[in-house]
Amino acid sequence: MNITLDDIARRAGVSRSTASRVINNHPHVNPAVRERVWQAIRETNYQPNLPARSLASRRSQVIGIIIPQPIHTLFADPYFPLLIEGIAHVCNERQFSIMLELATTTAGNPYRHLGRRGFLEGAIVASAVEDQFLLQWLAQETIPVVSVGRLNTHPSIPYVDVDNRHGARMLVEHLIERGYRRIATITGPMNIVAGRDRFAGYGDALHAAGLPVLPELVVEGDFSEQSGFSAMQTLLRLVPIPDVVFAASDMMALGAFKALRAAGLSVPGDIGLAGFDDIPLAAAMTPTLTTVRQPIGVLGQTAAQLLLDQLTTDPPAPATQRVILPTELVIRDSCVPNAERR
Amino acid sequence: MNITLDDIARRAGVSRSTASRVINNHPHVNPAVRERVWQAIRETNYQPNLPARSLASRRSQVIGIIIPQPIHTLFADPYFPLLIEGIAHVCNERQFSIMLELATTTAGNPYRHLGRRGFLEGAIVASAVEDQFLLQWLAQETIPVVSVGRLNTHPSIPYVDVDNRHGARMLVEHLIERGYRRIATITGPMNIVAGRDRFAGYGDALHAAGLPVLPELVVEGDFSEQSGFSAMQTLLRLVPIPDVVFAASDMMALGAFKALRAAGLSVPGDIGLAGFDDIPLAAAMTPTLTTVRQPIGVLGQTAAQLLLDQLTTDPPAPATQRVILPTELVIRDSCVPNAERR
DNA sequence: CCACTGACTGGGAACGCTTCCAACTGAGCC
DNA sequence: GGCTCAGTTGGAAGCGTTCCCAGTCAGTGG
Structure with missing residues (x-):
């Protein structure tokens, strides 16, 4: 069984609440206590349980990249690796993780409602095809979405596109x-x-x-x-x-x-x-x-920035951004x- | 606020336990009751909360793909898209999701202990570099790992490789x-x-x-x-x-x-x-x-199969598989x- | 000397699910 | 009619966090 926050608290001689405060960098913790807790964390190599954290806080620090078409149609094209790398770059910096939602057949609905299920805080739709599934999905999804590529059918969704x-x-x-x-x-x-x-x-x-x-x-x-x-x-x-x-x-x-x-x-x-x-x-x-x-890498980076800005600002950013990047x-x-x- | 299992239970006139049993396809549920619950689910478009589920069941249905080098060194190479597509193919079929752990700089430790944190049930290490970080990570990680490419330093880790x-x-x-x-x-x-x-x-x-x-x-x-x-x-x-x-x-x-x-x-x-x-x-x-x-796609598929077999068989498969695929x-x-x- | 303040801490109720356990039901049997 | 037993159901205890709320305690000003 893994180490829990309670173990840390006991070890540091504080309550679970205080241990939690230390981990989440809340103010109003005595520096000496703070250090004791960190020490316990280091000693035990403690890692907070993410599902528990998500459940309690309603935040997961995870965004999705949704690629609606099977990649192999675009096979040799380094577009997706570069795009994903751009996104990953920003996510790594800002402590977010990436969930990859990749359609592998042309049949069926490539969108899963991971947002409604508390897993994803936001999503980037890469290479949006304006089909019925996307429209349906966007209509039901409750998390912020940024599109790579303009969506004429949904002018209100923030997007990043090249010219x-x-x-x-x-x-x-x-x-x-x-x-x-x-x-x-x-x-x-x-x-x-x-x-x-x-x-x-x-x-x-x-x-x-x-x-x-x-x-x-x-x-x-x-x-x-x-x-x-x-x-x-x-x-x-x-x-x-x-x-x-x-x-x-x-x-x-x-x-x-x-x-x-x-x-x-x-x-x-x-x-x-x-x-x-x-x-x-x-x-x-x-x-x-x-x-x-x-500039594919920049495209990905910008999309990620737009999305994360929306997720991490408080109150949430208005979500009306559009960015057009130049071509050469x-x-x-x-x-x-x-x-x-x- | 989202719909919860309690809402479904109330709507179908059963207890939360029974509703849960229906969703998870447990036996011993009266067919009529089962149908009532499904009806409620359909009507409300209910989606179970994944973090809650993971917390309670200690299963997440998520595996990680870990790519330790920045992709851009392999830039134009369609290796990773094809590998990932192979993995995704199997994961989609078996209702697993994919978390992408992508190093974007050469500095620092590219491995995060998502397994110990209850997020990942297993991981595929793509293109393993036998460096200190991988070794350290493997030593501490507690979830099943499959490597794409043989690891001479860890002969006990299952792998898929080409000849x-x-x-x-x-x-x-x-x-x-x-x-x-x-x-x-x-x-x-x-x-x-x-x-x-x-x-x-x-x-x-x-x-x-x-x-x-x-x-x-x-x-x-x-x-x-x-x-x-x-x-x-x-x-x-x-x-x-x-x-x-x-x-x-x-x-x-x-x-x-x-x-x-x-x-x-x-x-x-x-x-x-x-x-x-x-x-x-x-x-x-x-x-x-x-x-x-x-056969890159097959490589990915095989790796995913090996890993998921280990995760979904009960008791867990012995995790000693090695597969070598032919080249041409x-x-x-x-x-x-x-x-x-x- | 006494409220009063504000930094700090602990208790405990969520969060939404799974799952163990106990209880109920009714058919089959003696 | 009582007993057994499998199938079915509900109750309730977690799972490991966060976070609100109340409480403590030292320091401060009147």
Whole structure:
């Protein structure tokens, strides 16, 4: 059996209340007594029982990270590790623990009501898909939630997002500037705001340049390599094929690249290719991939900060924060039109 | 205030004990009563309070995943997402939750005694580094632990591992078979068993072929891209340079590849290159990378199964399991000696 | 010398559940 | 009709904390 607070109290010759006060750093404890209690704690290597503490105090010092899709669809993408690391960084500093709620199948409700059950004090929804489950969950959950990625359906939920629209616009404007005109895009899933935003940025750039958005040049993907591959195959059936393809994620760009390689086309010789995310792969490919970098670690850190601020301030912060982080255009070798190389 | 078990009991016209029995699926409850209780639960959308439950039952249905190194050293490596997904898959099926204990700095003790505190029922140590902290932690922790990767220092701890030694040996034997003789290696960190095992496999293959292990051809890395880069620079100072380099991780192979590219050398024309892990990048590079595949998802699943079996069998399973999973040689384009291409 | 104050301490009631134990019930049996 | 016994139920004691409340005690000002 483990050591309890009572053991500590007895050992230090004080009451349980006083021992508790020492542990929780309450004022009004005689310094000598305080030291005696600490001594007992050190000697016994005492660790407070967390469930008991949570039960009594209604606080758990635990937040959840909820990832609604199975990760393997995003497989090689270091997005989640980096995001989680950002969150963990802040949590470690502020003595919070992380519970990982990871959907492993596409079927079923990925959200569990851990908040209502006294386990979680707050939650970060990573890569929110605006589906019925999320909406239902948000409606019933009573703990503070921060979303990574804007939720159009729930404007009142605090979120942290990167400026996807502007990033995509910068990239496509860069393509136009380089002389590309027949610009195709492989979009992300349209039920994720990031997918819609990046597509909107693509449209912005074309409009600004007086170019039309041609439906045949737009193919929807789901951010995965596989979807990039098949989307590219679709685009290759066009006559003429596009000058350049903007894939809304680097993984899709990779898939597209493989489809091009399979079709015997070279990048950027026969067709340009650009991505979004700047995963390490982008710099490792041959040719290196022009893309848009997003500060994933900072995204996670900010989300965690927003959430913990809400949890630790007293009275609770108003929970109305929105943060948009900037993106950065990364120009590499995959988008050099032939005209420019002559 | 949330609904409690008492509310349910009152609503269903039974005692709290009976309501509890229904929720926990105990036998000896009248079917009609059982149905009444379920009805009350459904109507009120009741969720049991988890801390209270843990306190009373001394079970939490939570296991920890402990990752002692900051992830960003392994940055782009999809190892952890895949491992975690494997674990999550089993946990979701068996109604367990996952707590993520992630070190975010290299300083300090990455292990917290969550087990002794009643929070964790068991823990999976991912990518165990045999340092003083782990040893200390294992000595004090009272909950079942499963290690991903063998721990030579603690032979009694159940583990799941891949056959790193044999995998590396197969790979290097393949290189020898292809005609390579001056075979260098960039090893993993020597305080990780996987690093040592892969190096041992390298040695096995050379010995079997009657080749010496030359110290100058062995450079220690830490599995990261950066370390591969600088290790390759070291190797390039040799005269003559190696025929081929076996990097003990794909990320190090990538780093090495970049160093070669920077030095104006081509792969496999001027020098061969092989990795270990078969991350998606390996198939995406130009040239595609010869490597060894390890079943990471299965690794995670097996670790979780071992742990949960120990937790859920009554009386507890003896905790002496060891599982070694096979690796698979993946031959691609980065190791084709010139002799063979003529 | 006597309230009065304020720092300090202990008692005890929660917190919401599990689980042991005792008691009840009615069917089956002699 | 009394007995046994398995199935079913309720009562109540924890589980290890937190935290409110009341109490003690020394120091202070009048």
